[in-house]
Amino acid sequence: MSLLVFGQSGQVARELAALAPEAAFLGRDRADLTDPAACVAALRASGARAVINAAAYTAVDRAESEPDIAGLVNGQTPGALARACADLGIPFVHISTDYVFDGSGSTPWRPGDPVAPLGVYGRSKAAGEAAVRAAGGQHVILRTSWVFSAHGTNFVKTMLRLGAERSHLRVVADQTGGPTPATEIAAALLRITEALRAGAAGGTYHYAGAPATSWACFARETFRQAGLSVTVEDIASEAYPTPARRPLNSRLDMASTETDFGLTAPDWRQGLARVLAALKGI
Numbered sequence: 552m553s554l555l556v557f558g559q560s561g562q563v564a565r566e567l568a569a570l571a572p573e574a575a576f577l578g579r580d581r582a583d584l585t586d587p588a589a590c591v592a593a594l595r596a597s598g599a600r601a602v603i604n605a606a607a608y609t610a611v612d613r614a615e616s617e618p619d620i621a622g623l624v625n626g627q628t629p630g631a632l633a634r635a636c637a638d639l640g641i642p643f644v645h646i647s648t649d650y651v652f653d654g655s656g657s658t659p660w661r662p663g664d665p666v667a668p669l670g671v672y673g674r675s676k677a678a679g680e681a682a683v684r685a686a687g688g689q690h691v692i693l694r695t696s697w698v699f700s701a702h703g704t705n706f707v708k709t710m711l712r713l714g715a716e717r718s719h720l721r722v723v724a725d726q727t728g729g730p731t732p733a734t735e736i737a738a739a740l741l742r743i744t745e746a747l748r749a750g751a752a753g754g755t756y757h758y759a760g761a762p763a764t765s766w767a768c769f770a771r772e773t774f775r776q777a778g779l780s781v782t783v784e785d786i787a788s789e790a791y792p793t794p795a796r797r798p799l800n801s802r803l804d805m806a807s808t809e810t811d812f813g814l815t816a817p818d819w820r821q822g823l824a825r826v827l828a829a830l831k832g833i
Contacts, residue, residue, distance in 0.1 A: 554603065556605055558577070558607075559577065559578030559579075562699070563646065565700070586628075601747065602632065603646075603740050605740070611650070615670060622671075637688025641689075642691075645690065646694075648672075649798060653798060654800045691755075693757075694759075694803060706730070707827075714774050718782060728800075729760040730764065730823070739814050746811075756811070758805060767785045769819075
């Protein structure tokens with residue numbers, strides 16, 4: 552399978568490179584997602600037989616002041632890539648997010664539930680989803696949540712940095728979701744791509760870690776596994792204001808993902824142990 556991946560330095564893209572080194576990866580220097588036409592030209596010139604879009608504008612708070620850029624990168628360009636893939640008759644796999652939901656209630660969100668994003672980032676990702684579906688080609692939109700790895704910037708690495716400096720931290724406890732190891736997302740994307748190449752219909756799916764937890768409990772487990780003596784104080788979201796509102800309920804229902812692709816929710820605690828071991832070796 553000749554696989555083309557948009558993205559190179561992000562958490563999921565780096566894990567994809569480790570799992571599928573034979574794939575071609577296009578970073579910002581070769582495929583700027585603020586230029587949809589250039590990205591489409593690169594895709595058409597690649598000779599790819601399948602495409603994964605692992606690149607996105609992910610600065611949730613900055614997006615509130617850069618709606619045009621977020622909308623271009625997360626909305627217009629994925630749509631352009633999906634249309635090009637439809638024209639070429641090749642599958643397109645696109646990563647999305649729990650931020651397309653408003654976070655109400657306490658039951659896991661199903662793929663077919665109505666979207667109602669709270670901020671610019673979520674709206675830009677919802678627009679990208681709609682554009683990919685409208686392209687009419689064979690595709691999978693894979694929503695995930697709370698991504699972490701040994702690379703880039705993420706919650707685990709932030710907690711480790713702060714935990715090395717302080718003995719007491721206040722962490723939001725009223726947001727609940729599934730932390731998801733980037734390496735597991737990468738493996739899921741490759742399996743889904745293979746299934747599409749074999750004729751799977753595709754659609755919108757969810758993939759997130761289990762069991763559901765809060766940011767505060769995620770922090771406690773990080774410190775426990777890392778051997779750091781840090782007291783975590785639970786706080787409400789209102790006590791930690793940010794430019795963009797976060798969904799309180801980011802639980803994602805994976806039933807259809809398991810049925811159609813045989814993918815089960817990864818245990819984020821095991822994934823955390825692997826990430827911490829990897830960080831020790833860096």
